[in-house]
Amino acid sequence: MKVVLKNLTKKFPDRNKKNSYVTAVNDFNFEIPDGKLVALLGPSGCGKSTALNLICGLEKPTAGQIFFDDTDVTSLPPERRGVGMVFQNYALYPHLSVRQNIIFPLENLKGENKLTKDQMNEKAVEVAKLVQIDGLMERRPGELSGGQQQRVAIARALVKTPGILLLDEPLSNLDARLRIQTREEIRRIQKETGITAIFVTHDQEEAMSISDLIIVMETGVIQQIGKPQDVYDDPCNLFVAKFLGTPPVNLFSGRIKNKTLFIGEDPVISTDCEDTDDITVGIRPEGFIPDNNGGLKCRLDNIEVMGRDTSMVSTHPAAISNPIRSIIAADTKYDRKSSEVAFSVKPSKLFLFDKDGSRINRDFIP
Amino acid sequence: MNKNLKGFLYLLPALLFLSVFMIYPLIDVLIYSFEEGYNFASQTYKGIGLYNYFYVLRDPYFIQALKNTFIIVIITVPVSTGLALVIAYLLSLIKPLRDFFQTVYFLPYVTNTLAVGLVFMILFKKTPYSDGLINVLINAFGGSSVDFIDGPYAAKMFVMCFYTIWVVLPFKILILTSALASVDPNYYKAAKVDGTGSFRIFFRITLPMISPMIFYLIITGFIGAFKAYSDEVALFGTDLNSAGMNTIVGYIYDMLYGDSGGYPSYAAAAALILFIIVLTITCINLLISKRKY
Numbered sequence: 001m002k003v004v005l006k007n008l009t010k011k012f013p014d015r016n017k018k019n020s021y022v023t024a025v026n027d028f029n030f031e032i033p034d035g036k037l038v039a040l041l042g043p044s045g046c047g048k049s050t051a052l053n054l055i056c057g058l059e060k061p062t063a064g065q066i067f068f069d070d071t072d073v074t075s076l077p078p079e080r081r082g083v084g085m086v087f088q089n090y091a092l093y094p095h096l097s098v099r100q101n102i103i104f105p106l107e108n109l110k111g112e113n114k115l116t117k118d119q120m121n122e123k124a125v126e127v128a129k130l131v132q133i134d135g136l137m138e139r140r141p142g143e144l145s146g147g148q149q150q151r152v153a154i155a156r157a158l159v160k161t162p163g164i165l166l167l168d169e170p171l172s173n174l175d176a177r178l179r180i181q182t183r184e185e186i187r188r189i190q191k192e193t194g195i196t197a198i199f200v201t202h203d204q205e206e207a208m209s210i211s212d213l214i215i216v217m218e219t220g221v222i223q224q225i226g227k228p229q230d231v232y233d234d235p236c237n238l239f240v241a242k243f244l245g246t247p248p249v250n251l252f253s254g255r256i257k258n259k260t261l262f263i264g265e266d267p268v269i270s271t272d273c274e275d276t277d278d279i280t281v282g283i284r285p286e287g288f289i290p291d292n293n294g295g296l297k298c299r300l301d302n303i304e305v306m307g308r309d310t311s312m313v314s315t316h317p318a319a320i321s322n323p324i325r326s327i328i329a330a331d332t333k334y335d336r337k338s339s340e341v342a343f344s345v346k347p348s349k350l351f352l353f354d355k356d357g358s359r360i361n362r363d364f365i366p
Numbered sequence: 367m368n369k370n371l372k373g374f375l376y377l378l379p380a381l382l383f384l385s386v387f388m389i390y391p392l393i394d395v396l397i398y399s400f401e402e403g404y405n406f407a408s409q410t411y412k413g414i415g416l417y418n419y420f421y422v423l424r425d426p427y428f429i430q431a432l433k434n435t436f437i438i439v440i441i442t443v444p445v446s447t448g449l450a451l452v453i454a455y456l457l458s459l460i461k462p463l464r465d466f467f468q469t470v471y472f473l474p475y476v477t478n479t480l481a482v483g484l485v486f487m488i489l490f491k492k493t494p495y496s497d498g499l500i501n502v503l504i505n506a507f508g509g510s511s512v513d514f515i516d517g518p519y520a521a522k523m524f525v526m527c528f529y530t531i532w533v534v535l536p537f538k539i540l541i542l543t544s545a546l547a548s549v550d551p552n553y554y555k556a557a558k559v560d561g562t563g564s565f566r567i568f569f570r571i572t573l574p575m576i577s578p579m580i581f582y583l584i585i586t587g588f589i590g591a592f593k594a595y596s597d598e599v600a601l602f603g604t605d606l607n608s609a610g611m612n613t614i615v616g617y618i619y620d621m622l623y624g625d626s627g628g629y630p631s632y633a634a635a636a637a638l639i640l641f642i643i644v645l646t647i648t649c650i651n652l653l654i655s656k657r658k659y
Contacts, residue, residue: 058555079561091552095574104570105560160560 001068001082001163001196003032003055008064010050024050026220028064032198032213037190039207039214039228040200043243047220048200049168055198056166057081068163079108081164084157088169090149092141092156099124099137102155109160127155131189147178154189165190167199171206183210204244208232216240233348238357241282247311247327249351251320254281261352261364264318268295268345273352273362280320280353287349288312288326290334294344298324303336314341398634406628418635427607428636431617437523438530438613439591446531447583450538455568457539458546468543475536482533483600490514490525515602522602522611530597534590538583545579546572581655585648592644595619614640 008028011021024047032038040048053059055066057078065074073081092101102124106115115123128134131151141149150170157165170186171179187210190197201207207214208228216223216231216239224236235241241249252263255277260267263281288296290312298314301323305311312326312334326343328334334341347364354360374381398404399419403412422428457467474482490498492513501511512518514525549572557567573580595615598606606612607620614636621633 056559058558077561078559083559085556085559087552087556089550089552091550091556093553093571093574095577104557104562108561108563108566156556156560 002034003164003196003198004067005030005055006065006067008051008054008066009062010047010054010059011062023047023220025054025061028222030215030222030225032196034196035194036212037187037197037199037210039211040198040217041204041207041214041243042202042217044202046218048202048217051217052166052168052198052200055164056083056085082160082162083164083166084160084162086150086153086157086165086167086170088172090141090153090173092149092152094141097138097140098128098133098144098152101141101152102128102159105156105160123159124155127159130158130192131155131185146174147182150174150182151185154186158189158193158195163196165193165195165197167197169200169202171201171203179206186210205246208244216243218243235282235351236359238280238282238353238359241351241353241359245284247285247325249282249284250324250326252281252283252316252318253320254279254318254352263296264316266295266297266316266318269347269350269364271362271364273360276354276360278355279360280355280357282351282353283345284349285311285325285327287346288324288328288343289346290328290332290341291344292342294342296343296345298341298343300339300341305330312341395634395637398631399638401631404629404631406630411631418631419639422632422635422639425632427612427620428614428617430607430610431612431614434523434526434611435592435594435613438527438594439588441527442530442534442591443584443587445527446534446538447580447587449531450535450542450583451580453535454539454542454546455572457543468539471539472536474532475540479596479600486525486529486601492516516609519610522609525601526598526611529601530591530594533597534587538587541579541583542576545576549575577655581651585651585655588647588651589644592640592647 005028008025009023010025011023014020014022026047028051040051042048050059054061057073057076061074065072067073068081078085093104096104099121103120106120106123109115125134125137128137131154133148133151133155136144136148136152141152144152150173154165154167154170167186171183174182183206186197186199199211211228213225214228214231215225218239224231224240226234231240232244235244242251254261254263254268255275256262256271256273256279257275259270259272261269261271261273261279261281268281296316298316300312300314302313303310304313308330309327310330310332312328313323314326315322316324350364352360352362400414400416401411402415402417405411453471457464457471460467488498489500492498492501492511492515496502497505497511498514500514505511512521514521553571553575554567557571562570593615594613598611598613598616602609602611604624606616612620618633618636618640621629621636
């Protein structure tokens with residue numbers, strides 16, 4: 001099912017001040033195509049969970065509309081929207097077995113949709129097989145591991161064959177290893193069912209790795225929507241550039257003079273830009289190439305060899321956040337003993353931002 | 367071994383006090399209950415046997431006390447727990463004035479027993495000046511006055527149960543309100559997304575979630591009701607036998623210190639019978655409430 005949000009806004013009354021409001025979701029406009037896995041990505045408190053609750057129907061929007069395909073569902077209660085929801089702490093009923101938990105939503109069906117006991121069981125087993133917990137049907141949630149509980153929660157959300165699956169921070173309660181495993185599992189289930197899935201996360205790696213589309217938001221405002229790689233390669237502002245990528249983008253204060261970008265006093269690259277002062281320069285860690293003729297001269301502090309590649313830790317007087325972390329291929333030649341390193345910069349990994357943090361789109365001539 | 371000794375040394379003061387003031391008296395009660403014809407003044411007895419138990423079980427006053435206690439237990443425990451559950455649930459539903467109502471429902475708990483007794487006097491007691499507020503109400507609906515304090519057994523039992531329920535209700539409401547508030551709201555959200563009706567939410571989610579608290583209230587309620595005595599005195603005075611409203615604990619007290627008192631053996635036997643009853647019922651309760659998570 002396609003999800004379309006039009007001017008969706010949600011304001012909460014401010015707890016501290018009377019007659020003032022906190023805007024959790026500010027004028028959302030986007031369309032999620034059918035059968036895609038979409039990540040709502042942002043730091044905590046940015047309103048991403050509120051956005052999910054609005055789509056689910058647990059919260060009523062202050063303004064705007066929500067469409068599923070062509071149906072306006074804005075005023076419908078959650079149970080009539082045909083959505084399945086997986087909660088952050090799973091919200092599995094501890095006194096019911098896995099089977100009873102999965103069947104629970106089916107037992108609510110009334111009228112002509114009512115199912116017999118056998119039909120319910122059949123459906124429960126079917127969905128349990130999909131998430132690979134069919135061997136645990138008689139256990140209680142307390143007897144399952146975190147990952148297994150997560151699967152039960154997904155099975156319960158899917159048993160009514162909803163058009164849309166919503167997941168609120170689905171991986172935050174799992175340990176690091178299980179997280180990678182489970183996120184692939186979510187991807188597999190989503191692909192197998194072909195369901196439209198929206199998940200909320202603050203972990204950019206999680207969002208980048210499995211989603212078809214990511215929506216980056218901050219303080220209730222959408223910053224950028226796009227394919228993960230596109231958003232990473234082409235961030236529209238400083239916030240998005242900073243939020244995506246580990247290690248994070250390296251920031252420098254710079255200026256442009258005579259069609260050359262200077263970082264501090266170092267000429268780095270030629271550009272077609274007019275002369276400007278006060279520019280923030282962002283360079284992705286993988287954008288540095290050790291090059292004796294390179295313009296960016298840094299003091300080399302440390303070299304961390306991590307097998308696949310090497311991380312150079314250096315400092316530069318014009319860097320906004322020292323140290324600078326650069327990742328270079330392990331076979332790159334560099335002088336290990338030197339206390340200085342010079343870099344040339346890959347133009348595609350270099351972004352310019354103005355004082356307000358908006359991106360300045362310019363061509364660089366390497 | 368040395369370590370164990372050191373541990374016991376630390377425990378010694380507590381163990382000493384416990385054995386002198388708890389364990390020894392308990393054993394003493396057990397011994398008293400088997401000593402026949404025990405004389406309090408000379409501290410002598412004629413023999414050892416089960417005579418005290420037979421006497422107590424054949425004593426019409428004890429049978430009456432047993433009957434009264436059972437009626438109070440069977441009526442007040444389920445009614446007060448059920449009522450508390452309903453009130454606590456309704457309290458959890460309303461938003462405005464919730465604090466106000468919570469305070470109102472909790473007031474009896476912090477009110478002086480004498481003040482409560484006074485209130486019940488005004489409500490139920492017949493005096494030369496008034497028949498009591500309840501009788502005024504009954505008269506208004508065309509009924510004739512009932513003497514709740516010195517009248518028929520059913521009327522007295524009604525007042526007794528009413529009073530007991532009213533006294534225990536605040537604590538139960540308090541416990542259940544906090545139990546209801548401690549249920550993770552995500553369960554309700556999940557149930558809502560699945561389209562669960564409010565009836566089903568209550569019986570399939572809320573009730574099982576707070577059931578440990580309910581069982582706790584039922585068990586302590588049973589024990590408390592079996593130990594009922596002071597409330598009876600507050601309503602009917604100290605001569606409970608002639609009022610026909612004595613309880614087991616009242617009977618034990620009377621046997622020890624009352625006008626018919628001076629029979630610690632009978633009191634001990636009655637106390638042990640009460641102990642066995644409470645133990646049995648608590649065990650049954652625990653068996654029923656035992657569940658696997």
